[in-house]
Amino acid sequence: MTDVVLVLNAGSSSIKFAVYPSGTNTVPLIRGKVAGVGRDPVFSAVRADGTAIDMVMPKNIDAAADHEALISLLLDWLAEHRADRRLVAVGHRVVHGGRDFLKPVIVDDSVLSQLEQLIPLAPLHQPHNLAAIRAISRLQPTVPQVACFDTSFHQTQDRLAQLFALPRDLSDEGIIRYGFHGLSYEYIAGILPDHLGERAEGRVIVAHLGNGASMCAMKNRQSVATSMGFTALDGLMMGRRCGALDAGVVLYLMQSKGLNATEIETLLYRRCGLLGVSGISNNMRELERSDDPKAREAIELFCFRAASVLGGLVTALGGLDAIVFTAGIGENSALVRKLICDRLACFGVDLDPNSNEGNSPRIGSVQSSIDVLVLPTDEEIVISNATNETVALG
Structure with a gap:
C-alpha cells in the first residue's frame, strides 16, 4: 500500500x-x-x-x-x-x-x-x-x-513595503499590502541556485505573468517587495483585472455612474484588463493571433505596465541582477517578453531573439548585463512538500 x-x-x-x-x-x-x-x-x-x-x-x-x-x-x-x-x-x-x-x-x-x-x-x-x-x-x-x-512568502518584507499611506488605525486593523502568488515565488526561489549559482542570492525580479499577474522583488531569495497589495486587484494589468487604479475612479463610478459595490467588484474583477481593453478576449494567445488593432493595444498596454512596475521594483532592491519570467504568459509568450524587455534596455537588459522565440531557459544575450530567464513554475510541489512537513508524513 x-x-x-x-x-x-x-x-x-x-x-x-x-x-x-x-x-x-x-x-x-x-x-x-x-x-x-x-x-x-x-x-x-x-x-x-x-x-x-x-x-x-x-x-x-x-x-x-x-x-x-x-x-x-x-x-x-x-x-x-x-x-x-x-x-x-x-x-x-x-x-x-x-x-x-x-x-x-x-x-x-x-x-x-x-x-x-x-x-x-x-x-x-x-x-x-x-x-x-x-x-x-x-x-x-x-x-x-x-x-x-499565497500570502505567506511575502512576510519577509519590511514594514515600509507593506504600508499604504492610510491613517495608522486602518493599517493597524490589517489594511496593508499582503502580496500574492507566493507559492509560485517560493518554487522559483527554491530552484534559482540551479540556474544562477551565487547570483541567485542577489537582486532578482520574478514576473509571474498569467491570467492573474504580479511581480516579486527578491534579495537572498526572499520577498522584498511585490506588485499586488491588499487584494489581488492591485499592480499589473491582468486577464480580466485592471491592476493599479486611481482610487478616484472608484469614487467616480459610485457618485457619477451610480454603480454599487457589487457592480464595481464585477467590473474590476471580471471586465477589465486584457478583456476590457481589447473587447475581444482575456487570452493572450488569442490576442496575439488577432489582427484587430485593439488586441495589439491591449498587449502593448499589458507590457508597458509590466515594464513600468518592474522598473519601480528595482528601486526596492537597489539594483538588478536577474529577471525571471514564469506562469502561462511569462513561460510561453515570446512577444510579451520582448516588448517588456525592450523597455528595460536602460537597465542593461538585452534579449537573444532565437532563445526568446524558443522559450529557452536563458534568453538574455551575451551582451546583456542582466540575466533573463524563463522558468516554469510548480505550485503543486510546494503544496505537497508543505503538506508532508506540516502533518509530519514520511
Whole structure:
C-alpha cells in the first residue's frame, strides 16, 4: 500500500489536482484538471511521464455539478484507478491568509472560520479554495488537510513595503499590502541556485505573468517587495483585472455612474484588463493571433505596465541582477517578453531573439548585463512538500 498526498487548487471554473507519493520533493504520480466546473465539467489527467490517462467518468454528470460533487467523483476515480494507494493528507492552495496565517496550517473548524472572513479580499479565489476544503471534510473527515497560502512568502518584507499611506488605525486593523502568488515565488526561489549559482542570492525580479499577474522583488531569495497589495486587484494589468487604479475612479463610478459595490467588484474583477481593453478576449494567445488593432493595444498596454512596475521594483532592491519570467504568459509568450524587455534596455537588459522565440531557459544575450530567464513554475510541489512537513508524513 502506497501512501499518497492529494494536492488541490480549486478555482471558480476549474479544479487542478496532483497526486504525490508521501514524502517531500517527490515526482507526482498523476496531474490533472477538472475544467468547466458548473457548466459541463471535463476531467483530464496525465501520468508522471506525460502520457494521458483515460479518465472514465460517469456519463450522467450534472452539467451544473459543484465543487463537492466533482471532488467526490475525483476521489472515487482515484480510489478505483489504483486501489493500492491510501490517501493520507490533502494540501490546498488558499489565496489569502491575512495577518494570522504566516505558514501552512492544518485546517480545523476555527481555521476555516477565520479564512471565511477573508473572502471579501479575494472574492475570485477564496470561496472556491474553501469549498474544496469543506468537500474533503465531508467526504474524507479523518484525512488531515493543510492550507498553503499565497500570502505567506511575502512576510519577509519590511514594514515600509507593506504600508499604504492610510491613517495608522486602518493599517493597524490589517489594511496593508499582503502580496500574492507566493507559492509560485517560493518554487522559483527554491530552484534559482540551479540556474544562477551565487547570483541567485542577489537582486532578482520574478514576473509571474498569467491570467492573474504580479511581480516579486527578491534579495537572498526572499520577498522584498511585490506588485499586488491588499487584494489581488492591485499592480499589473491582468486577464480580466485592471491592476493599479486611481482610487478616484472608484469614487467616480459610485457618485457619477451610480454603480454599487457589487457592480464595481464585477467590473474590476471580471471586465477589465486584457478583456476590457481589447473587447475581444482575456487570452493572450488569442490576442496575439488577432489582427484587430485593439488586441495589439491591449498587449502593448499589458507590457508597458509590466515594464513600468518592474522598473519601480528595482528601486526596492537597489539594483538588478536577474529577471525571471514564469506562469502561462511569462513561460510561453515570446512577444510579451520582448516588448517588456525592450523597455528595460536602460537597465542593461538585452534579449537573444532565437532563445526568446524558443522559450529557452536563458534568453538574455551575451551582451546583456542582466540575466533573463524563463522558468516554469510548480505550485503543486510546494503544496505537497508543505503538506508532508506540516502533518509530519514520511
